[in-house]
Amino acid sequence: MGRDADTSAAVTAASRERIVGVSDLTVVHQRRGGGRGERFAAVDGVSLHLDAGEVVSVVGESGSGKTTLAMALTALGAHTSGMVELLGHDLARLSQRQIRALRPEVQVIFQDPHGSLDPRQSVKAGFKELRGLQPQRTSWIDDAGLLAQVRLSPDLLDRYPHQLSGGQAQRVCIARALLMRPRVLVADEPTSGLDVSVQAEVLRLLLELRESTGVAILFISHDLSVVRRISDRVYVMRRGRVIEQGATQAVLDAPQEPYTRQLIAAVPGRTLRTAQVAA
Amino acid sequence: MSSSLASFGARKIGAALVTLLLALTAAFALGHLSGDPVYNILGPLAQREQIDAMRADLGLDKPIAEQYVTYLGDTVRGELGDSLQYFRSNSELISSRLPQSLQLLVAAIVLAILIGVPLGTLAAVKEGTWWDRAASTVALLGQSVPVFWLGLMLILIFAVQLRLLPSGQSGGLDHLILPAITLSLLPLAHIARLTRASMAEVLAEPYIDAARARGLSTRRIVGLHALRNAALPVLTVTALQTGVLLSGAVAVEYVYSWPGLGTLALEAVQFRDYTLAQAVVIVGAVAFVVLNLLVDLLYVVVDPRLR
Amino acid sequence: MSATESTATELAAVTPAIAPSAATARRIRRSRAVLWLSLPLAFVALVVIVVPLLGVLPDPHRQHLDQTLLPPFFLDGGSMSHPLGTDKLGRDLLSRLVTGGRLTLLIGLVGTVVAIVPGTLIGLLAGYKRGWVDTVVSRFIEAQLALPFVLIALAIIANRGSSLGVLIVVLALTGWAPCARVVRAETMALRERQFVLGLRAAGASSARIVLRHVLPNLTGVIVVLATLQVGTAILVESALSFLNLGIQPPDISWGQILASGREVLTQAWWISTFAGLAITVVVLLVNLLGDALLSHYDPKKRKF
Numbered sequence: 001m002g003r004d005a006d007t008s009a010a011v012t013a014a015s016r017e018r019i020v021g022v023s024d025l026t027v028v029h030q031r032r033g034g035g036r037g038e039r040f041a042a043v044d045g046v047s048l049h050l051d052a053g054e055v056v057s058v059v060g061e062s063g064s065g066k067t068t069l070a071m072a073l074t075a076l077g078a079h080t081s082g083m084v085e086l087l088g089h090d091l092a093r094l095s096q097r098q099i100r101a102l103r104p105e106v107q108v109i110f111q112d113p114h115g116s117l118d119p120r121q122s123v124k125a126g127f128k129e130l131r132g133l134q135p136q137r138t139s140w141i142d143d144a145g146l147l148a149q150v151r152l153s154p155d156l157l158d159r160y161p162h163q164l165s166g167g168q169a170q171r172v173c174i175a176r177a178l179l180m181r182p183r184v185l186v187a188d189e190p191t192s193g194l195d196v197s198v199q200a201e202v203l204r205l206l207l208e209l210r211e212s213t214g215v216a217i218l219f220i221s222h223d224l225s226v227v228r229r230i231s232d233r234v235y236v237m238r239r240g241r242v243i244e245q246g247a248t249q250a251v252l253d254a255p256q257e258p259y260t261r262q263l264i265a266a267v268p269g270r271t272l273r274t275a276q277v278a279a
Numbered sequence: 280m281s282s283s284l285a286s287f288g289a290r291k292i293g294a295a296l297v298t299l300l301l302a303l304t305a306a307f308a309l310g311h312l313s314g315d316p317v318y319n320i321l322g323p324l325a326q327r328e329q330i331d332a333m334r335a336d337l338g339l340d341k342p343i344a345e346q347y348v349t350y351l352g353d354t355v356r357g358e359l360g361d362s363l364q365y366f367r368s369n370s371e372l373i374s375s376r377l378p379q380s381l382q383l384l385v386a387a388i389v390l391a392i393l394i395g396v397p398l399g400t401l402a403a404v405k406e407g408t409w410w411d412r413a414a415s416t417v418a419l420l421g422q423s424v425p426v427f428w429l430g431l432m433l434i435l436i437f438a439v440q441l442r443l444l445p446s447g448q449s450g451g452l453d454h455l456i457l458p459a460i461t462l463s464l465l466p467l468a469h470i471a472r473l474t475r476a477s478m479a480e481v482l483a484e485p486y487i488d489a490a491r492a493r494g495l496s497t498r499r500i501v502g503l504h505a506l507r508n509a510a511l512p513v514l515t516v517t518a519l520q521t522g523v524l525l526s527g528a529v530a531v532e533y534v535y536s537w538p539g540l541g542t543l544a545l546e547a548v549q550f551r552d553y554t555l556a557q558a559v560v561i562v563g564a565v566a567f568v569v570l571n572l573l574v575d576l577l578y579v580v581v582d583p584r585l586r
Numbered sequence: 587m588s589a590t591e592s593t594a595t596e597l598a599a600v601t602p603a604i605a606p607s608a609a610t611a612r613r614i615r616r617s618r619a620v621l622w623l624s625l626p627l628a629f630v631a632l633v634v635i636v637v638p639l640l641g642v643l644p645d646p647h648r649q650h651l652d653q654t655l656l657p658p659f660f661l662d663g664g665s666m667s668h669p670l671g672t673d674k675l676g677r678d679l680l681s682r683l684v685t686g687g688r689l690t691l692l693i694g695l696v697g698t699v700v701a702i703v704p705g706t707l708i709g710l711l712a713g714y715k716r717g718w719v720d721t722v723v724s725r726f727i728e729a730q731l732a733l734p735f736v737l738i739a740l741a742i743i744a745n746r747g748s749s750l751g752v753l754i755v756v757l758a759l760t761g762w763a764p765c766a767r768v769v770r771a772e773t774m775a776l777r778e779r780q781f782v783l784g785l786r787a788a789g790a791s792s793a794r795i796v797l798r799h800v801l802p803n804l805t806g807v808i809v810v811l812a813t814l815q816v817g818t819a820i821l822v823e824s825a826l827s828f829l830n831l832g833i834q835p836p837d838i839s840w841g842q843i844l845a846s847g848r849e850v851l852t853q854a855w856w857i858s859t860f861a862g863l864a865i866t867v868v869v870l871l872v873n874l875l876g877d878a879l880l881s882h883y884d885p886k887k888r889k890f
């Protein structure tokens with residue numbers, strides 16, 4: 001394990017409200033296409049936490065368990081053992097109904113924006129359905145205002161997903177998440193399907209939202225240049241385990257683990273993208 | 280690897296057994312829950328005592344659960360009961376007719392493969408051409424023609440008009456020709472469709488382009504690489520076709536008065552001989568499940584990726 | 587008998603694709619194929635429904651024992667008063683075919699509904715719930731597929747005798763499994779789509795996700811399955827009627843007419859021939875339509 005997170009993190013973090021707390025989490029999957037006996041831990045004894053207003057990144061190679069971890073801590077996927085606390089509630093102690101009531105507090109954005117929208121639903125119809133699901137939560141803003149929050153024109157309301165570009169679709173996804181006024185936003189590689197310039201815009205948007213709404217962001221990526229720009233703290237995952245963690249600067253500038261060094265070395269043209277995001 | 284192969288085999292066998300149990304249960308339920316068989320056999324004019332006697336004779340007076348357990352036990356021991364119509368044991372009746380049915384089924388499957396695979400291959404290699412369209416039309420027609428009607432038409436042409444071939448009843452090889460052709464049409468159509476599909480898929484693989492770049496002729500490529508890789512899906516479909524084939528066989532046997540299991544089952548139904556009908560259903564289901572199990576296992580031996 | 591069964595395998599990975607705009611022209615051409623295949627089918631349906639009402643054809647049940655086995659008009663001894671000839675009781679074959687088409691098409695439609703509705707619901711349930719529900723349902727599907735339809739029909743009819751009701755039950759019992767298998771596979775794929783996770787994150791219930799999002803996205807698959815099932819149902823009806831296990835006189839269906847022509851095949855080939863032709867043409871059109879719909883909804887999955 002790396003350095004103690006709290007000493008190297010922003011001083012204020014300790015005093016902030018804890019939004020997500022995960023301890024010793026294990027998620028066992030059946031190996032794909034394998035026999036019944038063949039099980040493996042896709043997430044293996046992971047502990048992490050996320051406080052109000054923080055942006056925390058989880059990085060790691062493909063298949064290291066990032067998505068599995070995200071699904072478990074948003075209560076969208078099951079976990080095998082360990083504890084997940086959302087807004088002070090132990091998930092294991094909640095009924096299905098209570099979990100469903102808690103879900104809007106945690107919203108998710110995925111890599112493939114088109115896959116995240118029902119192909120048969122227009123943008124407007126999608127918003128309408130969400131408003132129907134959570135009338136109180138979603139009454140704070142109208143559709144046009146919501147699109148304005150993600151820098152989209154209200155003209156797009158009548159479009160269907162296949163009529164949106166990747167960047168537009170991803171912003172619609174962010175708007176849908178935002179509509180719920182969540183306390184946590186889990187973004188699972190939200191930019192890897194996008195053009196470099198669009199990537200930068202989406203990232204900037206996320207950061208702005210953090211400023212304006214105070215939402216905590218769990219950012220999953222294997223693009224370390226993006227991670228460096230956006231996050232306060234970082235966890236490095238390998239084969240289901242967290243092998244290094246700490247303040248972003250510290251971990252990325254002075255990695256302790258050879259694996260982390262490899263990850264950093266594997267990013268081509270990172271200075272360019274960092275520059276774009278900062279611009 | 281070998282242990283995972285064994286565990287795979289064990290799982291497949293377990294699943295097949297469960298399937299079989301369900302199929303047997305369904306056969307039992309269909310026979311027993313859809314009305315009182317004795318009443319159906321003896322008709323509305325039967326005397327009370329007659330009915331009671333027959334019920335007792337068949338064990339139908341016992342609770343349904345007990346009947347079910349007895350039925351399962353008997354079936355596992357291979358005892359299929361006695362025919363109500365022939366007063367002989369069902370297994371005897373079935374084994375006396377089985378060879379004819381097998382002869383017909385095997386002939387039909389062989390024909391279907393011998394014609395269907397080349398037809399599908401041709402369509403895939405000449406994709407989009409006139410050949411392709413012709414093959415596809417044959418295949419679609421094969422799936423749309425009622426089997427028994429085709430049988431009647433073949434009789435009309437080859438037996439009645441041209442007097443080339445006998446119209447039925449088993450005998451020499453010439454008696455087998457028309458029924459086998461008739462029965463082969465539907466599986467032939469399916470096999471041709473599937474061969475074309477999987478062959479087209481294989482031909483689109485990069486290693487086929489590589490082989491082409493090495494100067495191999497299309498014929499060699501198809502023979503060496505594609506056919507082997509396309510064979511597996513075709514094998515599965517062929518096994519799945521047995522069910523369809525069994526259904527078709529009943530009609531074909533009827534058309535050609537072929538003394539196989541199908542006509543036996545039809546006779547059973549005509550005489551409300553439900554024990555015999557049930558016995559034929561059981562044999563058919565067992566044959567289907569066992570065959571598919573064998574293909575599953577074979578599949579894994581041939582294609583280790585699936586372990 | 588089972589266009590549905592084979593298509594099941596072919597359909598197994600169909601997901602409602604978002605049409606890339608480049609393929610629009612091809613898409614339109616395919617929609618046109620769908621239209622051109624629907625027209626003759628609609629025409630057949632119109633004829634069998636309307637023509638008997640017009641009174642231009644002789645009564646299909648009326649016997650003329652002095653006019654038995656008359657040949658069609660284009661053969662020696664035939665006339666336009668019985669364009670397609672008569673059967674062994676002197677009844678007009680054309681009129682019988684038109685009237686019989688009603689029952690045949692009706693069975694095709696009802697037989698489809700009773701198979702596709704439960705098949706879809708069961709497939710949705712198994713595919714969405716997964717776990718033990720799925721295990722149980724899958725076993726049932728396999729067991730169902732292990733019993734060829736004729737065997738199921740035999741087992742029931744040996745007991746109940748034959749009737750229209752029994753025929754529909756047979757169609758339901760044999761048709762749901764291939765449909766459930768495809769829908770289950772499709773649902774499993776859809777449920778992993780991210781928009782489903784997103785909806786769950788918004789607090790949507792499983793029922794809402796399945797009925798409002800999964801089901802609508804399966805429309806294409808279900809339409810194709812249902813179309814092919816119409817052909818299957820017609821073939822099953824005709825096969826059972828041919829074996830004297832289906833429609834019984836005096837009811838008329840194409841399969842029943844075909845069966846009644848068998849005993850006089852050598853003297854009056856036209857009876858079975860025309861009935862069989864009617865079945866073949868309609869089933870072929872239905873299967874072509876199913877294929878056209880399949881490529882309409884997912885061009886990649888076109889097989890032939």
Ligand SMILES: Nc1ncnc2c1ncn2[C@@H]1O[C@H](COP(=O)(O)OP(=O)(O)OP(=O)(O)O)[C@@H](O)[C@H]1O
Nearest residue numbers: 029030031032042061062063064065066067068069
């Ligand atoms: N439903 C599942 N069933 C079986 N195995 C799974 C399942 N989901 C994920 N896995 C496996 O668990 C491991 C971790 O997967 P996960 O998707 O969490 O990785 P990841 O870090 O998100 O990768 P990527 O960067 O490619 O998205 C992988 O080996 C994956 O194959």
Ligand SMILES: [Mg+2]
Nearest residue numbers: 066067068188
């Ligand atoms: Mg992932």
